[in-house]
Amino acid sequence: MSNSPADSPSLEDAPILHVDLDAFFASVEILDDPSLRGRPVCVGGAAERGVIASASYEARRHGVTSAMPSVVARRLCPDLIILPGRFDRYEEYSHRFHSVVNDLTPEYEPLGLDEVFADLRSLRRLGVRPLEAAWELRRRIQGELVLECGVGLGRNKLFAKLASKQSKPHVVDHVLVPGTGVVWVSRGLEDQWMAELPVRALWGVGPATAKKLHQLGLRWVRDLVKVDENTLSRHLGSAMAATLVAYARGDDERMVVTNRELKSLGHDQTFGVSLTSLDEVLDHCRHHAGVVARALRAQGRVARTLSVVLRFDDLESLSRSQTLPFGVDDESALTAVAQALVRSVNLSRPVRLLGLYASSFLERADNQVQLSFDVAVQGDDRLEAISRSRDHQVSSASLRDALDDIRRRYGENSVGVASDLASQGLRIERQRGSHAFGPEGPS
DNA sequence: TCTGGGGTCCTAGGACCC
DNA sequence: TCTGGGGTCCTAGGACCC
Numbered sequence: 001m002s003n004s005p006a007d008s009p010s011l012e013d014a015p016i017l018h019v020d021l022d023a024f025f026a027s028v029e030i031l032d033d034p035s036l037r038g039r040p041v042c043v044g045g046a047a048e049r050g051v052i053a054s055a056s057y058e059a060r061r062h063g064v065t066s067a068m069p070s071v072v073a074r075r076l077c078p079d080l081i082i083l084p085g086r087f088d089r090y091e092e093y094s095h096r097f098h099s100v101v102n103d104l105t106p107e108y109e110p111l112g113l114d115e116v117f118a119d120l121r122s123l124r125r126l127g128v129r130p131l132e133a134a135w136e137l138r139r140r141i142q143g144e145l146v147l148e149c150g151v152g153l154g155r156n157k158l159f160a161k162l163a164s165k166q167s168k169p170h171v172v173d174h175v176l177v178p179g180t181g182v183v184w185v186s187r188g189l190e191d192q193w194m195a196e197l198p199v200r201a202l203w204g205v206g207p208a209t210a211k212k213l214h215q216l217g218l219r220w221v222r223d224l225v226k227v228d229e230n231t232l233s234r235h236l237g238s239a240m241a242a243t244l245v246a247y248a249r250g251d252d253e254r255m256v257v258t259n260r261e262l263k264s265l266g267h268d269q270t271f272g273v274s275l276t277s278l279d280e281v282l283d284h285c286r287h288h289a290g291v292v293a294r295a296l297r298a299q300g301r302v303a304r305t306l307s308v309v310l311r312f313d314d315l316e317s318l319s320r321s322q323t324l325p326f327g328v329d330d331e332s333a334l335t336a337v338a339q340a341l342v343r344s345v346n347l348s349r350p351v352r353l354l355g356l357y358a359s360s361f362l363e364r365a366d367n368q369v370q371l372s373f374d375v376a377v378q379g380d381d382r383l384e385a386i387s388r389s390r391d392h393q394v395s396s397a398s399l400r401d402a403l404d405d406i407r408r409r410y411g412e413n414s415v416g417v418a419s420d421l422a423s424q425g426l427r428i429e430r431q432r433g434s435h436a437f438g439p440e441g442p443s
Numbered sequence: 444t445c446t447g448g449g450g451t452c453c454t455a456g457g458a459c460c461c
Numbered sequence: 462t463c464t465g466g467g468g469t470c471c472t473a474g475g476a477c478c479c
Contacts, residue, residue, distance in 0.1 A: 024479095044447075051447045053479090066479085072444040087449090112449080112479040204452095206477050239453060240476090263451075270447060305471085315446080319473060353447090360471095 007186060014130040014153035014184055016256065017118045018160035019137060021097065022148040022168060022179075024114035025054035028093050029083050031146055039081060044070055046082040047272050049352075053085060060171050093145065100140050104133055109256045117157055119256040134182045153184040158203065158252035190250050195222035202247050204240065212236060224248035262299060266307075266357030267291040274313050274350035281310075281351055282339050288356040289334035296358055302327025302367045303358030306334060308341040311353035320344055324402045327362040333399055334358075340406045 021027070025043035030036045040059035044052040050070040062077035074080050094113040101108045101116050108118040120130055134151040141149050152163025167183040169176055185193055199218060200210045212235055218224055224232075225248045232241035246252065267288050275281050285308075296303055306328075307321035320341040328334060338356050 020479095049445095049447080051445095053447075067446075069444060069446050072446085075444080115479070204477065208476060237454065260451095265450080266448095268448060307472090317474085321472060323471060355448090357450095 008129055008131045009153065009184055009186065011121055011124055011130060013187060014155060014160075015119060015121045016154055016157055016160040017120055017130065017134060017137075018152045018154075018157070018164040019101065019116050019118075019141070020150050020152075020164045020168065021114040021141070022150065023054055023056050023060075024093075024147070025085060025090055026056040026059070026083075027147055028090055029086075030056065032089070036081065040064065040077050040079055041081045041083065042070075042073060043083050043085045044073075046070055046084065049270050049272060050082070052082075057169060057171070057176050061174050061176055063174075093147070096145055097141065097147075100144060101137065103140075104137055107256055107258055109258060109260065117160065117256050131182065131184065134184075138181055148179075150179055151182045153182070155187070156250075156252040157254045157256070158247055158250065159185050159190065161203065162197070162201065194248065194250055195220065195225075197221045199224060199244075202244060204243060204247075209236060209240065221248050262301075262361070264357055264359035265292065265295050265299070266355055267295070268309065268353055268355030268357075270311075270353045271351070274352045275354070276350050278343075278347055281342055281347065281354060284354050285338040285342055285356065286331070286335045288354060289338055290331045292356050292358050293329055293331040293334050296329040299361075300364055301361040302329045302364055304328075304360035304362060305358070306337045306341070307355075307357045307359070308338050308345075309353070309355035309357070310342070310345060310347075310351055311355075312349040313352050314349065315352070316349075317353075318345065322402060322406055323360060324399070327360075327364075327367040328399070329364075336399060336403060337406075340403050344406060344409070 026041050029041060029043060036056075038058060039056075040062060041056040042052045042059050042064060043054045044050055044066075048071065052064060052066050052068045052070060052073050054066055055064045055068075055073075059073070059077060059080060062080070064073045064077055064080065070082055073082070090113055094110075097114070098108070098110060098116065101118060105118050105120060105122050107120075107122050108116050110116050120128070120133055123133060130153045134153055138149060138151050141147055148169075150164045150167035152160045152165070152167055154160035154163050163183040163185050167179050167181055169179040171177070198220060199205050199213045202221065205213070213219070213224075216227075216232075216235060218227060224244055227245065229241050229245050232245065235241075236244070269284070269288070275284070304325075304327050305321055305323045307319055309317060309319045311317045322337055322341060324337070328337075334356070342354075
């Protein structure tokens with residue numbers, strides 16, 4: 001490992017850069033309220049079921065880490081300040097962060113709000129070397145955002161990410177060890193460095209996979225180099241096995257993808273007190289539907305697939321989903337489908353979490369075509385309907401079909417209910433629109 | 444110590460079509 | 462009449478990332 005100018009890597013040696021902002025949410029809170037500086041600050045849920053999303057280094061000195069239950073964090077650090085989180089504010093900072101990276105190169109890929117991969121090969125004609133770019137980026141983030149960060153350089157995403165982690169400050173025996181800022185793993189040291197990492201350090205190895213690997217006697221990355229991929233495949237599946245063996249050898253073909261398409265969006269909530277009645281759950285469906293519908297419209301998308309997730313007090317989860325023949329983005333349609341899906345579940349246990357997710361997106365414009373087609377095959381009366389109404393009304397007719405489908409799949413339990421809900425949703429629509437039809441249609 | 448909320452990807456089985 | 466195999470879509474669950 002090196003970051004001395006003497007062996008400054010070329011773009012061929014280190015084409016990929018990874019930047020990671022230090023303790024991002026907590027650092028933004030401290031910037032906005034300097035009286036917090038030097039104190040153990042976290043962002044996360046303060047309530048009984050909360051977890052820590054981001055911890056300042058002062059909090060980390062006490063052993064507090066992100067993803068830790070807040071109850072545990074407070075036990076480790078009784079003076080801990082847990083702030084609720086202001087995600088709009090973090091997004092502002094994130095945009096500024098991205099715009100600084102964009103000044104370096106437009107070939108970058110964000111991961112969450114506080115990390116970015118960049119492909120530096122576009123800098124070739126400018127004669128910029130990777131270490132120069134890394135230090136300059138870091139200097140600008142410190143100067144313009146007043147945030148600290150770690151930068152890693154490598155020949156692929158795998159090494160760049162491992163290197164940036166290495167570059168950051170860390171806590172040893174409650175003492176903060178400063179980071180080096182920028183790290184590059186030189187070619188000659190790659191193998192040795194990888195060999196000494198625990199399997200858990202690899203991208204894609206979480207608690208469950210680490211446990212399986214340990215049971216197979218595989219604790220270190222060097223163990224994975226020697227393993228038979230077919231054997232591994234039987235325990236982890238073929239994709240995971242192939243990926244891990246490649247990573248262990250330092251091979252990572254993942255590209256820096258600049259314009260990733262959003263594939264799903266949703267909203268979930270863990271309740272401070274679990275819900276025990278169906279009515280409560282149905283009420284929250286309406287709320288979730290509003291949140292998701294607004295997010296869809298903000299994205300200019302409509303979703304064909306809606307999924308409901310329930311988690312019970314025993315932490316068991318269950319999901320139900322339905323794909324419609326057309327896309328939806330309005331609260332009433334989302335509510336009707338979400339409620340029908342919830343009704344299809346046997347709610348014998350208290351509900352700890354409710355989630356609603358939308359996927360299988362269509363562009364709004366494509367959806368119009370789909371709806372017209374839908375109408376065209378249904379007969380003349382429907383055709384007349386569309387000539388007099390907005391496309392929403394068309395989807396209402398098809399929505400009833402979709403709710404009927406849920407009823408068919410899950411039994412009579414959701415029968416009458418589903419259509420009631422559909423009409424409820426449509427009635428709301430009728431108040432809003434000037435010439436939308438009622439649930440019975442234009443007959 | 445007992446687990447949030449935003450997402451991504453993979454697997455496996457069933458239905459359906461050719 | 463009973464059958465194969467490939468491709469695609471849908472559903473449900475699991476694991477992972479930040």
